[in-house]
Amino acid sequence: MINVASGGVGPDAPAEMARLLAELGIRADIHACAPSELRSQLRASLDAGPDLLVTLAGDGTVRAAAELVGPDGPLIAPLPGGTMNMLPNAVYGGRPWPEALRLALEAGRERDLGGGCIEGHRFLCAAILGSPARLAPAREAAREGEFGAAFRQVRSAVERAFTGRLRYQLDGRPRAKAEALVLICPIASKVMRAEEPVLEAAALNVRGAGELIRLGLNALVRDWRIDPAVDDQFCREARVWSAHRIPAILDGETVTLPSLSEIRFDPKVCRVLTPPKEDR
Template sequence: MRRIDIVANIASGSVGPDAPEIAERLIAEHGVSGKVHAPQPAELVDRLRAVIDSGPDAILVLAGDGTARAAAELAGPDGPLIAPLPGGTMNMLPRALYGERTWQEAMSACLETGEPRMISGGEVGGRLFFVAAILGSPALWATAREAAREGRLDLAAARARRALRRAFTGRLRFVLDGRPKQKAEALTLMCPLVSTALDAEERALEAAALDPSSALDIFRLGFNAARGQWREDPSVSVGRCRTGRVWAGGRIPAILDGEPARFDPQVSIRFRPKAFRALVPPE
């Protein structure tokens, strides 16, 4: 590769102010020509867009889940290779691609033996995800988590109370691949990248409808999930889907690859077989 750009958010999770200097040293050690960008958080997306438009061979993104998802979405299947390094707190996409490596280890592996890999994904209301999406009232807990992470405990408590009030009051209706209409408390969509029920090359999403009807059901579902047996829980129905439609009585809360989102009362979903090209070490 002739040119690699690195975009780092030094304010994110596990990045830190010395990350640009470390990244520059790593690319020099591997004999790669590159440039490190460290924009302010409010300028991240605009800088990513400018870097992608400039046409590097690859872009290494050192930031949180939202920025990793945005970079992959902006690049698309025809743009430069994207390496979403683990720089956030949850690191959903980086963990799916690089396992439990630190960002320095993942970066070194990409520079030494990285190769292109086409990544599939899903789309909800025109927005992409590459690991998993959750639609429905359980997604409201993500906004409480974000407030707590920012140190706004009063706002976190208020959002947690709101999420608790919304439980069991706003069920979703949905149709997947033309099958009969279903109702559930939440709908989870998992990409082949992470689903243990799908082959990595399968051209579909795994769809799981979660419909606990009481606190006891939620406890049992949580217990089964901890044992890795959530698919066998009686409140869960699992299938595959390529397209679908979801609707509710009001705006639909959601989580896309760990980041909160909100959609109109009616939204479409679909599988994207070619979402973006990742730079990854050989499997």
């Protein structure tokens, strides 16, 4: 599955992948899709009963594939074809996709991949709940070159920030409030080993535009976790509630969650094909 609109996919990618697979003697059906066709084509591809589902796309496409495949479906090879490539880079160590695919096919091993489950959705890298998720439409408008619309979306998001704080509870501990809650999976966290069976939970207690700017600067020049507006913990389960439905971003994709949402760590969201351990 190749998302032809992803930031890291060039026009020659389908032909290059076909040559590589043919060289390795592997029979495959290659589908180059627009974003609107991805989910339907994923379903059709899985109905054909493949041994391996290769995705050359962004983190959002991998998340959609993981939701459809589940823990007992075919293996997934999530190649880096998006803008951020958080999951592909964690799995394949920043290798270009042809090198990553060749190594995985020639010497790869199966690995269970854990992640988060939230109200019927899955995420493999990170979930952002609360006001920052309202910036997602601005990001999409900027991607399409609609910078006027992007500016209006940013202004609207800033105007609505700091008006609907979340309440949350981690593993039954005392309840707390935050402007936003970020849940990071082990494979994407910089402070956990990938095998740890918990989520990193960072509560963002930003109370004004000045603190938001400071947090952004800390994120650019050093570890944002040291900012005084961040309360960083770990959990297996979390409950989040608000007076209104909760805006969220799951692995780069925008969703709207119920006003009371529950999150848990799942040690086996799907299975991925990774390079040998010593080569990652």
